[in-house]
Amino acid sequence: MRYIDKDLESIQELRNMLQNAQTSFVQLNELNQVELDLYSGRFIKAVCNDLSGLVSQYVEATNYGNTEDEFQLCSEFLQRFKETIQKETFVGMVEGDANDKFIEIGVPIGTVVVLLPTHPSFTLLVNLILLAVKSGNTFVFIANNKNKPEVLKMFRLLVDYIETTEYPKGCLLFVESVTDESIKELFVNSEVSLIINIDSPQYVNKKFRTNTPLIYGGGTSIPVFIDHTAEIEKAVEDVIHSRSFDNGILPGSEQFLVTEEAITDRIKALMESHGAYIMSSNDEKKLINFLTLSEKNIVDNYIGKSATWIAESSDIDVPKTTRLLVSVQNYMTDDNFFNRKLSCPILAIYMEPDWILACKKCMSILNELHLGHTLTIHSRDGEVIKEFAIQKAVGRMVVNAPTSCGATGITANFPPSLILGGGTTGRGNSVSNITPRELTYIRRVGFSLKD
Structure with missing residues (x-):
């Protein structure tokens, strides 16, 4: 031989x-x-x-x-x-x-x-x-x-x-x-x-x-901020639509929602009424166990699968109309499973007392997780939008629109492309x-x- x-x-x-x-x-x-x-x-x-x-x-x-x-x-x-x-x-x-x-x-x-x-x-x-x-x-x-x-x-x-x-x-x-x-x-x-x-x-x-x-094309998993001045119901609809669109495989798909504590209950209620399922701690354990095993399966793993497929595979009982699985997080730690890139309809929510601390949380996600090619903000406060634009080390910022189709230039005024330069993640030389x-x-x- x-x-x-x-x-x-x-x-x-x-x-x-x-x-x-x-x-x-x-x-x-x-x-x-x-x-x-x-x-x-x-x-x-x-x-x-x-x-x-x-x-x-x-x-x-x-x-x-x-x-x-x-x-x-x-x-x-x-x-x-x-x-x-x-x-x-x-x-x-x-x-x-x-x-x-x-x-x-x-x-x-x-x-x-x-x-x-x-x-x-x-x-x-x-x-x-x-x-x-x-x-x-x-x-x-x-x-x-x-x-x-x-x-x-x-x-x-x-x-x-x-x-x-x-x-x-x-x-x-x-x-x-x-x-x-x-x-x-x-x-x-x-x-x-x-x-x-x-x-x-x-x-x-x-x-x-x-x-x-070298040009590095950034992937999924970016942060989105909803502040108290936003059209909250539209913002929630945009996030759910964008994160579940094409089952979460597009570049710029939101994975982290940062918001203010004053509007958290309303956001969670709106999410549930628009097809999101907020997981319990027991649900999260089941999900993590399944995803950990699934990511080793090249033939049929969780990437690009629907929320209902993932829930059923994780033995989590959800409504058939579920479009998104949501985990409410108190802290961002190095060993938090939901901090890794997940190219599927899963979203983590972080709550902060005000927009200034929310701004810092977004910076932590961008910098510590190297996911900083795109950021989305939902707000009607021009000063907040300007402050985010000045402070955030990102290549593009989407305002008041779904990110996955906005960042790629389909529904926002960017050049149409599914390759989003990730220079601000410390990779490649283009943003x-x-x-x-x-x-x-x-x-x-x-x-x-x-x-």
């Missing part, structure tokens, strides 16, 4: 794909923005035509997320993309002319490598292909060892969609054999222009160092919603002022 060294095999596969990507980039360099837009436009049209079937197939096969939510998300994302990014120029002449004595030229950066998250949404896969095509870069996608085979199967199908538009083949590549050694090789390989790490924190430590520019702008550089041409 022949022994195969998996480390060497994975390193060689990576090197081969990066060399192929370099060759394909030469082809892409011959395309201008008009041609790239033609391909991305055809891709959008083809995906929209088959969207219902594609989403149903993906959610059913991967067994996480929610079909109806995913369909709505992708439909609205593609519409926003067409209205904004699709109309912009990132490659070629961006601005100015000889008469202005100043010209800006957008230039693709080269080979972009994407580290996939464990449970990508269907819309994220579509987003990534559009990023590649619109920016004129070659992309190499690195599978996550926890990706289900159905994820890569759908991703390859979407690549087939773009290649049927006559987009050059070989510009979107996959590496499926992944080891720590191949990731180390990736981080030092000179053929890589940019690394996009989407919510894979296992590759952010001293073991994996790189001088290559923006990632668009083709972050995947190109500007070559500036200046003319003499004396001519």
Whole structure:
């Protein structure tokens, strides 16, 4: 029997794909923005035509997320993309002319490598292909060892969609054999222009160092603050809708609700009347026992499952209409299970005497748990909103809107993207919603002022 060294095999596969990507980039360099837009436009049209079937197939096969939510998300994302990014120029002449004595030229950066998250949404896969095509870069996608085979199967199908538009083949590549050694090789390989790490924190430590520019796409689990001046019922509806949307797998999904003690009872009552179930201490013990066992199950764990599925699996009796499981917490401690990232419809509530202490609680969550790429506030007090905006080290702040669709630019005035730069978490070098702008550089041409 022949022994195969998996480390060497994975390193060689990576090197081969990066060399192929370099060759394909030469082809892409011959395309201008008009041609790239033609391909991305055809891709959008083809995906929209088959969207219902594609989403149903993906959610059913991967067994996480929610079909109806995913369909709505992708439909609205593609519409926003067409209205904004699709109309912009990132490659070629961006601005100015000889008469202005100043010209800006957008230039693709080269080979972009994407580290996939464990449970990508269907819309994220579509987003990534559009990023590649619109920016004129070659992309190499690195599978996550926890990706289900159905994820890569759908991703390859979407690549087939773009290649049927006559987009050059070989510009979107996959590496499926992944080891720590191949990731180390990736981080030092000179053929890589940019690394996009989407919510894979296992590759952010001293073991994996790189001088290559790196963008970290933040994941779920961010704090939301409701103060006493807010439209409280709407705020509660927004939080429940956002946290349960697509079963909690979207970046920017709320996991921590911080509020003032004076309105806590009203918030809890409103939550229960809008589909949230507030757990007892015994319920929480059952839940923690199940989640601890479930997270070791790659095939069918709790990530992206509904609140009722999780409750039933935990032997917790909840109404069939339950959309969210809620834990009321008194303190934030290092060993608190609910402080870890939970990509599912579970929410922890923290109560503080006033908005100033609530502000400090939000800062603790952002800083100590490294979850600070996004913050949401529900308030009608302009001074409080301004103070939060000034004090909080976050890349984006959503005001009076559901976070998961707001932070991603679907329902709030951010660029539409499911990759939320997490530079404020101490990871990566961007805090923006990632668009083709972050995947190109500007070559500036200046003319003499004396001519």
